[in-house]
Amino acid sequence: MTLGQAREDFTLMLGKLIVWANEQGYRLRIGAVLEQEGHKENSNHYIGLAADMPVFKPGAQEQDLEAHRRMHDCWDSLGGAPRIEKDLNHYSVKWAGRW
Numbered sequence: 001m002t003l004g005q006a007r008e009d010f011t012l013m014l015g016k017l018i019v020w021a022n023e024q025g026y027r028l029r030i031g032a033v034l035e036q037e038g039h040k041e042n043s044n045h046y047i048g049l050a051a052d053m054p055v056f057k058p059g060a061q062e063q064d065l066e067a068h069r070r071m072h073d074c075w076d077s078l079g080g081a082p083r084i085e086k087d088l089n090h091y092s093v094k095w096a097g098r099w
């Protein structure tokens with residue numbers, strides 16, 4: 001699989017996750033899909049294989065961690081990379097052993 005094909009798969013998976021989350025009533029704020037800095041070295045954010053998607057309960061300032069846990073269950077079923085407990089808004093796929 002090429003990186004381009006992986007990005008196509010990731011994009012489709014992310015779309016499915018967003019639709020599923022919307023059906024649950026979650027309001028997402030997609031970000032950091034293709035950045036050049038601000039993440040760890042060799043981050044999948046730099047190659048278009050990771051997104052950060054904060055989700056908040058209406059009117060709340062802190063993120064909805066229960067929503068993230070359910071979204072990661074969905075992400076797992078789509079073949080996404082494992083969740084990072086201290087960074088639950090991070091959704092990615094594995095590439096060269098990284099996510």
Ligand SMILES: [Zn+2]
Pocket residue numbers: 032045050051052089090091
């Ligand atoms: Zn991230």
